[in-house]
Amino acid sequence: MLASDMKNGNPGKLSTSGVRSPVKLAKVPVKDFGLNAALKAQSDPSFEVKPRIFEEFALTGRVAIVTGANRGLGLEMAIVLAELGAKVYAIDLPDSASSEFAAAAKYVKRLGSSLEYRQSNVTKQERISKTIDEIAAENDGRIHVCVAAAGILGIQADCTDYPADMFKEVMDVNCNGVFFTAQAVAKQMKQHDIAGSIIFIASMSGSVTNREMNWIPYNASKSAVIQLARSMACELGSAGIRVNSVSPGHIRTKMTAGMLDGEPELEAFWASLNPLGRIGAVHEVRGVIAWLAGDASTFCTGSDIIVSGGHTIW
Numbered sequence: 001m002l003a004s005d006m007k008n009g010n011p012g013k014l015s016t017s018g019v020r021s022p023v024k025l026a027k028v029p030v031k032d033f034g035l036n037a038a039l040k041a042q043s044d045p046s047f048e049v050k051p052r053i054f055e056e057f058a059l060t061g062r063v064a065i066v067t068g069a070n071r072g073l074g075l076e077m078a079i080v081l082a083e084l085g086a087k088v089y090a091i092d093l094p095d096s097a098s099s100e101f102a103a104a105a106k107y108v109k110r111l112g113s114s115l116e117y118r119q120s121n122v123t124k125q126e127r128i129s130k131t132i133d134e135i136a137a138e139n140d141g142r143i144h145v146c147v148a149a150a151g152i153l154g155i156q157a158d159c160t161d162y163p164a165d166m167f168k169e170v171m172d173v174n175c176n177g178v179f180f181t182a183q184a185v186a187k188q189m190k191q192h193d194i195a196g197s198i199i200f201i202a203s204m205s206g207s208v209t210n211r212e213m214n215w216i217p218y219n220a221s222k223s224a225v226i227q228l229a230r231s232m233a234c235e236l237g238s239a240g241i242r243v244n245s246v247s248p249g250h251i252r253t254k255m256t257a258g259m260l261d262g263e264p265e266l267e268a269f270w271a272s273l274n275p276l277g278r279i280g281a282v283h284e285v286r287g288v289i290a291w292l293a294g295d296a297s298t299f300c301t302g303s304d305i306i307v308s309g310g311h312t313i314w
């Protein structure tokens, strides 16, 4: 449609070449789910009638990577992906995994899945890329899911005094690290024609500023993560690769435990800032990760999903 047509009230024609940037149209998937399954069952008595929603969530035979998964939210997300049947690789900084991780890996093995640990550093582009390439090579190039959860909070300090080194470090891990991870994964997905799902762990701090918490680089880095997800979603959509972010609210993990334990009234203050009147538990991010990782969310990309007990709505 020409700009002059718009001015003249002429709706014009949708063109796939010329004025609008050419879009390669993709096929709309047709699946025997829901009403389609009901109609098929009506016309074909041999059609197996069973709930299909579990298939949409299943990750059987898929490979997943989770950064920052030696503990906390990352480890919980790694477990849920393994529960859904994925072969999961956890990436984190320490040379060897934590005792919590060892317990999780044993538990996952008993469930019939696998959870392996790989040491790496998301801020080192070559290093994280090599780690991801190695995981891909072990799996015939197939990486279907990536959760980039590695992150740091930094210290609290007034914006006027915030130390430059700490500012740079927070941006490096939370923003550059997420980008380097996703970049390496997306390269593998494109090369092997995998319509994968990449999930960034941002924070509600990327959309609102936490009241009375002076951690400016954290907030700025998480806004960047949300925008990285949108931008990568635009570039990778034509390859069928989806990129979304999840933004948790206040949750007790080792990241927040130091503050919560050191200031007994803080948990009640944080809890008072959302309509549910409490902070979150680590397991409360499982559902959204399961949904975004699998086929139940195939039309969702570039979204930021806030899981905060409603903190951002008032």
Ligand SMILES: NC(=O)c1ccc[n+]([C@@H]2O[C@H](COP(=O)([O-])OP(=O)(O)OC[C@H]3O[C@@H](n4cnc5c(N)ncnc54)[C@H](O)[C@@H]3O)[C@@H](O)[C@H]2O)c1
Pocket: 067, 068, 069, 070, 071, 072, 073, 074, 091, 092, 093, 094, 120, 121, 122, 123, 149, 150, 151, 152, 153, 173, 177, 201, 202, 203, 204, 247, 248, 249, 250, 251, 252, 253, 254, 255, 256
């Ligand atoms: N806990 C919360 O209230 C909360 C709220 C919103 C968002 N988040 C986000 O969720 C994610 C997980 O947070 P958490 O609360 O589980 O924190 P956590 O500190 O328990 O876990 C973070 C993990 O990231 C790893 N990590 C840090 N730097 C790394 C690097 N350079 N390379 C590889 N791994 C690295 C750490 O070693 C650690 O295992 C973070 O991105 C955090 O910002 C947490």
